[in-house]
Amino acid sequence: MSVVQLKEKLCSLAEAAKLIKNGSRITFGGFTIHNHPMAFIYELIRQGVKDLTIVGFTNGNEVDILVGAGCVKRIETCYVGLEKFGVAPNFRRAVEKGEIEVVEYSEDLAIERFQCSARGDPFIPSRILFGSDIPKYNRDIKEGVSPLDGGKYHAIPPADPEWVIVHTPMGDRYGNALYFPNMQLPMNWDLVMTRTTNKVIVTVEQIIDRERVLRLSHLNMIPRFRNVAIVEAPYGAHPSSYLQLYNFDAEHLTMYARLARDPAEFKKYLDKYVYGVKSHLDYLKLIGVENLMKIRHVGGGL
């Protein structure tokens, strides 16, 4: 292959985030307080994107901050919470005030909706929701009768996001994105999300040489043809963990959970950590080298 002719997809956070228009249907990778593309999300907030529909799964701080910043209109999800740090304060307040629409799914179906999209099936026939109030309030779910056994089922719609944003350890400037071996479940979930659209944006901890990608081809789980843009963002999941690379920032999340309970305090948080920084590097400086070293985990991918 003639490497010189390959299209480069490497761009800045600002350039990548500009691709997302108001009202987009969007999915962010990660699980509760792990592996979220936070640097990208901060940039979306800085750019003032509005009316997002988040096609979610087991959501956490990434959704809470977007809701708190007024970017979200609707969330399809099974969970929004901060795991050991408790409830998601902005999400909770917005729902109680009727400011956002929530569409409920069970956890298994929330992720299987992405598998359904990746498989290209028109729906998932499911029988686990009978008796629960999910189909009563989620009007996207319809009842059908199986042509095989004549029994009822619920037709669960595929996830079908327009945009999918995930964070991975490394990638090249042409868009190939690699994982470490010994994947854990959240990486597997992210992976299936990237199979549901051709509008994938990947943020990576580090851009590596194409020659290294060719030597690590068994780790090239999101080949470049799937991606429209790739962005370098070291510690780009902070304050979420990135499994195998760094733990979540417990002090920061404790502070976040406290401040987010009060809209005025949360405004100050946003002013300091999102609006007040000019670049992702500035954000990392604000977090400070001591914190970054404390949560670091060396050899986690082995």
Next chain:
Amino acid sequence: MSVVQLKEKLCSLAEAAKLIKNGSRITFGGFTIHNHPMAFIYELIRQGVKDLTIVGFTNGNEVDILVGAGCVKRIETCYVGLEKFGVAPNFRRAVEKGEIEVVEYSEDLAIERFQCSARGDPFIPSRILFGSDIPKYNRDIKEGVSPLDGGKYHAIPPADPEWVIVHTPMGDRYGNALYFPNMQLPMNWDLVMTRTTNKVIVTVEQIIDRERVLRLSHLNMIPRFRNVAIVEAPYGAHPSSYLQLYNFDAEHLTMYARLARDPAEFKKYLDKYVYGVKSHLDYLKLIGVENLMKIRHVGGGL
């Protein structure tokens, strides 16, 4: 955990094969001429099992020899062939004579039927079979109408095998079965088959210590609770390849493809290689150390 109280599942080929009754609905792992549990299949033939329904995928020499030995009543499959060694002679002859029933699926649906079973869904709604003659002859597939978009779909039944037999590189006497890292697609397909029933039998190249299993827990892809029996069968996929461990035996498969064209010649083949050997070790002696060394592939799992 109290290791001493763990139930042992290690048994002989003969003991394991006795579990399969006439008329069973059964799936064998592997793909075309790769990774099939051939030692187990030879033992099934020796025991004279009859009227099997094979729930298949991309089948090869494992199905051809079972058909030729008169063990099979029905095959649900997308392919029976010997890849570079051409058509599957016994399968072809039996179908042409009307001796076995074939139920046709496309390749993607044949494997997704196992995923459907593993997910516990009542059917797969599919829209790729319109216009083809598959639904015309496969009466297990029924047409339905989507409750979501009102369009027609075909309801594809789940695979739902009673028995699943796969071959893996290693396992312990309690039933844990391990793969090498860097799985290839056929291992991934085998894996999903083992999620479709609790009646899984695993044959392995080698039984290893439980302590090693605990150190290699990220490779323990078929934990012991899924299995009812585990059997040691070195070169247990011969004359199929076992990807990462040994190539297929090209000379043997060439001979097989030639002899299987003629029922009388095939009878001699069976007499020599199946009925004529008393144990799997005798079979390996018959194949000969020179052949076994020639197809061996060292370091394939790295």
Next chain:
Amino acid sequence: MNEEPTVYEVMAAAVSHELKDFERWFLGLATGEETILLLSHVPLVGMALAQHTHAPNSVMSVAGWGLNPVLNEMPTLESEIPTTTIHWRCEAHITMSAPFHPFATKRGDVDVGFASAAHVDKYGNCNTVCIGDYHRPKIRLIGPVNQPLHFSCFGREIIIMPHEKRNFVDRVDFISGVGYLDGPEARSRLGFLGSGPVMILTDKAVFDFEPKTKLARLKSLHPGVSLEDTRGNTGYVHNFMPEEVAITPQPTPEELRIIREVIDPRGVLLPR
């Protein structure tokens, strides 16, 4: 073992006594520190206790990362999951989601699951979604999470929650986990694989479900808990709140030794 068992040890023993050999158990993640202690650490110790006593062939799936972890090597469970779980010893790591996950959950692979909820009602229905009107809730909760699966497909469900009056209601505002819905016939009408909730375990008592009506009933009080205290803290009243009830069996000295010396030698799972 001179010390008395703590309430958490009593609860862990109650879990252990409910579990059988050759079973498959499923533990998910919890939200908030207190819930993590009750819903993650108590059942973890309970499952491990069962494996060390009467259920060596059982398999526990923990927090989506592994089967049969070696608990006594654990740092605190939740805070260290992100970066180190993959290196902890266990019998099998879980790297792939359904349909490759080792547990085919909707095929009935799970014999026992564990759930918590903000509200549970007299038929064992659970609510983790909202309190008040769905569209303008008084309190929005975390969402349905995996409750529909737990309560429809798992063999038996153990509900664990803090014993507060507000947690027990006559009828939940949103059914995320279907107990016996509205009576003893409901589950077979709904076509569920699993047999539903079998126990509500709190820090004061154990409830089970009366076989004929499927109404929750007080089964036993933990040692030292008074009936009045329990009654005052149980928000709904029904026919099965008796005048006298049994005492929840204490862990035996051998069980207590296993918990404290073998399973949790550093006291990171259960406070004591």
Next chain:
Amino acid sequence: MNEEPTVYEVMAAAVSHELKDFERWFLGLATGEETILLLSHVPLVGMALAQHTHAPNSVMSVAGWGLNPVLNEMPTLESEIPTTTIHWRCEAHITMSAPFHPFATKRGDVDVGFASAAHVDKYGNCNTVCIGDYHRPKIRLIGPVNQPLHFSCFGREIIIMPHEKRNFVDRVDFISGVGYLDGPEARSRLGFLGSGPVMILTDKAVFDFEPKTKLARLKSLHPGVSLEDTRGNTGYVHNFMPEEVAITPQPTPEELRIIREVIDPRGVLLPR
């Protein structure tokens, strides 16, 4: 490059000329030595030629084991797949099946696929299942394999087969791959994503499909092949067998150099 191109090189160039930059191409496995040469090696070289000339951003998925393999390091393709493919250089190895496979095939990820068949008919319908009555066939073939997917969801399908009279029929006995079924309206009626077969490539000629009727028509003869020879070896007759046809473009000297020196320097893919 003094030598004349072989027929396989002419075919590979014809494949290359059909392919565009930024496309995704899908090559499956073939059965039998001759089919492997035509259906695996010819398109492999054709795809690689396109990547080395006008389509550097395209991606080829090969035999379920990798994306964009480095072909000049290959031993013969089929015989070595089992044990060594995972160690061959490529841009990405394929380790997981759908829904984790890099190509979401039913969502339209594949722009061009390759198929062969025992029979193809005038509407490009393909048959890999049986010849004669389905229930008592004269000849049983391999089965539908992946043809329903190729012909419904892939953008364009290139059919490659040996040019023998018996392979071309008026109507196939079993439709495993749906071409234009029974006319130009059929595919939109069936709701297919893909636009269907665009080329039948043989060792003698290239056929395309007449835009209005969607009937297969002779487009060009390979250099040195006579129209009479082709006509005599095409089992069905229709309006689009002309008196004079074009000659299939030969590979340019530069294309030939790339095939022989860069892609297949050891001649393991195409005999010459």
